[in-house]
Amino acid sequence: MGKKGQYFVVEIERQTFSGAAVARINRYVVFVPGGVPGDKLRIRLVERKENYGVGKIVEVIEPSPYRVEPVCPHFPKCGSCSWQMMRYDAQLREKEAILKEFFEEKGLPKDTILPIEGMDLPWHYRNKAIYPLKRLKGKVLMGFYERNTHKIVDVEDCPIQYPKINLVASKARGLISKERITIYDEVRHWGKLRYMVVKGSKRTNEYLLTLVVKDTAISRSFARKFMGIDDSIVGVVEDINPKKGNTIFGPEYRTVEGRGYYIESFAGKKFRVSALSFFQTNVEQAEKLVKRIRETFEDDVGLMMDGYSGVGLFAITLADLAKRIVGVEESRSAYFDAVDNARRNDQMNVEFINAKVESVIGGIKAEVLILDPPRRGLDSSVISAIADVRPHRIFYISCNPKALVRDLDALLSFGYKIDFVQPFDFFPHTPQIETLVKLSA
Ligand SMILES: C[S@@+](CC[C@H](N)C(=O)[O-])C[C@H]1O[C@@H](n2cnc3c(N)ncnc32)[C@H](O)[C@@H]1O
CATH class of the missing domain: 2.40.50.1070 (OB fold (Dihydrolipoamide Acetyltransferase, E2P))
Structure with a gap:
């Protein structure tokens, strides 16, 4: 293998969750920011580590059929969208492949992964x-x-x-x-x-x-x-x-x-969202996700828990599907919004607790769980509590495939099985992937 500063001609194989594309010099992996699968590029090796290197594009020798002119004049300088140079259908394909790779690495069944739901118009989607x-x-x-x-x-x-x-x-x-x-x-x-x-x-x-x-x-x-x-x-x-x-x-x-x-x-309901409360940034895609939960929900649910409930988005939009719903949210701002939102939408069977999920989940004994944790995923104490309570169904919504596969691996070891994995594109032109997983006991 060559040295730092040396030039190479490479072909881009695939994208990664970090946003950089992968090429190989012999068997040595090189990450190339701005590369598109199918590109033939001249690169300069700007970082040379033992296991991998980083390449900077010097020339696009033969562009991939999926390479497009970025819409934004600030690309690639601005760090927000690292995939603008890739056609939208290719972005979706790459996200699906990345998710499958995470599953494969953990030995999880990747045939449970459904085709990703993209956006019809993937621009101007952030709120x-x-x-x-x-x-x-x-x-x-x-x-x-x-x-x-x-x-x-x-x-x-x-x-x-x-x-x-x-x-x-x-x-x-x-x-x-x-x-x-x-x-x-x-x-x-x-x-x-x-x-x-x-x-x-x-x-x-x-x-x-x-x-x-x-x-x-x-x-x-x-x-x-x-x-x-x-x-x-x-x-x-x-x-x-x-x-x-x-x-x-x-x-x-x-x-x-x-x-x-x-x-x-949102989904026929009204939500108050305060300055410091979390809310989904892509409402159009989030509505599709709620619809998918609704379509695959079971009948006659007594108690459902919405863990990490934010301003009550899932608890309130799905309130008609269970007799009683308890939302659990750590942030005071989001909790107060959620309480107000339940009232605003006349949802008398929904209540909220201002607490950490890990401190209350064991006492709630829900039949159905909705879990939408932050990027770090579930705390190990939440996983143990699930093993004790054994809800029939779990809908796990994740913005981080790494944490998702770690948590799924643990849940499968308690006898849960995956019904389906539905990726959604909430963040076009970025490598981010949102995933809904339905599990049954
Ligand atoms: C990804 S957001 C989901 C919010 C909501 N489900 C939605 O779709 O709008 C995660 C939420 O979990 C809350 N949170 C973070 N850690 C928590 C914990 N340990 N227990 C309860 N809530 C937590 C955050 O304040 C945030 O509102």
């Missing part, structure tokens, strides 16, 4: 944008980070965000530029405004603006100016994050003007 800010030579930069750096790529018009989010963010940036507010500098840990978050609903045309500040408060008169930039803004929230480091939100927040939440319309 939330988190913008880091920076002042550079008097100009306010707003956008997204370059991959693995804290350098901001200045983005005015992001093709995966809702157009209204782009518009609101651009108007807000205009206002920030005019006002004398200082912008946070992470090196000096100085300045006020750290991030701006815009999220909302295309369906109700309600958008919420959250300003993350280092310590000092936002004045009401300043917040009122933000309210005035677009009719769709329903509230301005401030979140205080005094800590150094990468965490975006601090624990303290308050509504400065308007309301601290927006309303989303």
Whole structure:
């Protein structure tokens, strides 16, 4: 094998979950960011490790039939969408193949994996944008980070965000530029405004603006100016994050003007979503997922538990399928939204507990479980509690195939079997995969 800095001609074989494509120099694996399966490329070896290397594309000698011109002028600098150079049908195929590989590595039955559900129009699907800010030579930069750096790529018009989010963010940036507010500098840990978050609903045309500040408060008169930039803004929230480091939100927040939440319309129900509450970023695909659960639900369920329930999305949209539903959510903000959402939708058989799933699951004794954990997957104590309680059915929703196969492996060892695995594309143009798995005892 050659040395770092040397040039090679390679053919791209496949994509990976990390976003980089795989090629081989003899049997040595090289990850090539920006490669598309079927490409013949000249690359320079920029990293040479014992087991693998990293190659930088120097020339596309023969493009793959799946290679397309990226829509976004900020590709590949912006770290948000690393697959924009690949045709959408090829993206879907690669995601399916990646999921199958995760299953194969763990010895799980990959014939349970159904074809991935993609989007008809895979653009402008995101309902939330988190913008880091920076002042550079008097100009306010707003956008997204370059991959693995804290350098901001200045983005005015992001093709995966809702157009209204782009518009609101651009108007807000205009206002920030005019006002004398200082912008946070992470090196000096100085300045006020750290991030701006815009999220909302295309369906109700309600958008919420959250300003993350280092310590000092936002004045009401300043917040009122933000309210005035677009009719769709329903509230301005401030979140205080005094800590150094990468965490975006601090624990303290308050509504400065308007309301601290927006309303989303989802699967025929209305949901209040507060500034710090989780909500699915792709509502169109999330509705397909809920529909799939509904279609494959069993009859006559007494007690269902919705673990990691957020603002009550699954508990409330599926409330008619069980006599009683208990949602469990750790975040206070999401829990309060969920309680309000149950009332808002007249769902009297749904209740919520503000707790960690691991601390209450053993006592709930649900017949059907819905589990939609964060990226790290299920805590080992949750897995042991499932082994004790033995619900008949489990619907496991995962955004991280690595954690998913680890947890499935454990659940299968207690005698559960996989009914089906349905991947969904919630995040077109990125390697992210959302998966619904139905298990039976
Ligand atoms: C992927 S989100 C799913 C939310 C909801 N199911 C939905 O679709 O909108 C995960 C949720 O789990 C919550 N969470 C994280 N760790 C938790 C834990 N140990 N116990 C309960 N909730 C937790 C987070 O606050 C977040 O709301």
